[in-house]
Amino acid sequence: MKPLPLFPVTMVGSWPRPPELLRALRRKQQGKLSAEEFSRVADTAVLEALQCQESAGVDLVTDGEQRRDNFYSFVAEKLDGVRLMSLAEMLDVVEDKAGFERILQTLDVPAFSILNPTCVGRIRLREPLALDEYRFLRQHTRRPVKIPLPGPYLLTRAMWVKEVTRGVYPTKEDLAEDVVEVLSQEARALRDAGADFIQFDEPVLTELVFTQGETRTFMCAALAARKDPAEELEFAVELINRVTAGLEGVRTGLHVCRGNWSQNEETLLQGSYHPLLPYLARIHVQQLVLEYATPRAGELLPELRSLKDKELGLGVVNPRTAEVESAGDVAARVGEALELLPAERIFLNPDCGFGTFSRRPMNSAEVATQKLRAMTDAAVILRGQFAASGSATSEPTLPGGARR
Helix, strand or coil, rough: CCCCCCCCCECCCCCCCCHHHHHHHHHHHHHCHHHHHHHHHHHHHHHHHHHHHHHHHCCCCCCCCCCEEEEHHHHHHCEEEEEEEEEHHHHHHHHHHHHHHHHHCCCCCCCCEEEEEEEEEEEEEEECCCCCCCHHHHHHHCCCEEEEEECHHHHHHHCCCHHHHHHCCCCHHHHHHHHHHHHHHHHHHHHCCCCCCCEECCCCCHHHCCCCCCCCCCCHHHCCCCCHHHHHHHHHHHHHHHHHHHCCCCCEEEECCCCCCCHHHCCCCCCCCCCHHHHCCCCCHHHHCCCCCHHHHHHHHHHHHHHHCEEEEEEEEECCCCCCHHHHHHHHHHHHHHCCCCHHEEEEEEECCCECCCEEEECCCHHHHHHHHHHHHHHHHHHHHHHCCCCCCCCCCCCCCCCC
């Protein structure tokens, strides 16, 4: 793993896709553009996303998920036994049509704009999920590289659509066995190729604790949750730990948020991470990547102090707003985290990606770049204060002269 400075700045993953890439993606999905032709367009988009990160001073870069339709549906192109279905198509096959329609009406998202990877046959890797993304990015940067992957619980719930899946996998748990195997293979291939950070995305965990069993999420993954939330959380912990078991030599992280599909904050989930902490504490990853830049996330939890074996990927800018946070405000938020954790365990990142779904970016590349610069400027301030104090454990002076 490449060395990182104090207060490393990184991304959660996604970056807004340029119009030409969206056109190419649409044509590829329609069978009008070959994979090779699409890759040439995507290569250019990845390099543009990388240039924005490097020019902003980001320490740990991603490829912006430019090749992906969204952060989890892209697996349909890589796996046998999976096909993309729009939410409108889902409505045609689900038994509880009234319940599914209520979900669509609650969400601020058109039914045609999100595609779900649905299991229709026995799944196995047809080609690597993200190894090609890593190799291309590695050729074009000397900076450490983060690769986001959908987590095993998310993928299991997303792909398990009872009405079309149970003929192959009688239960969700049966499907999970092969999901764990696929992700385990991919994570180890990325580690062996030299990836610096593998981040598993499990945003749907918050849906379990914030809705108390009332399905309300941006993924049809919600259809697969029919147990008590505590049972589902135990299931999620087991799956993630099976994927990361023995995965040494690479930093691993878990990203948990409250949804990132709309700029209308009222449609997104809200609530403290407190109910999830006992489960997060037992998940075998080095870092928890958590959103904390919006009031919906609540205050930083004192209990984070007890997670002595974990780093915190601290969300300090909101990817959904046009307002650009100041470096001083970001540094002040980090100062609050320093009350709970030592400096060497704090990373700076946006709450979520800037373009979770390809056709529904949360921001422009220009605004996103400015938000990255706010984080890197804040990191420079904080590093300077720690250097001046001569100790990573001393109390730095925050912008404006305040002490933490």
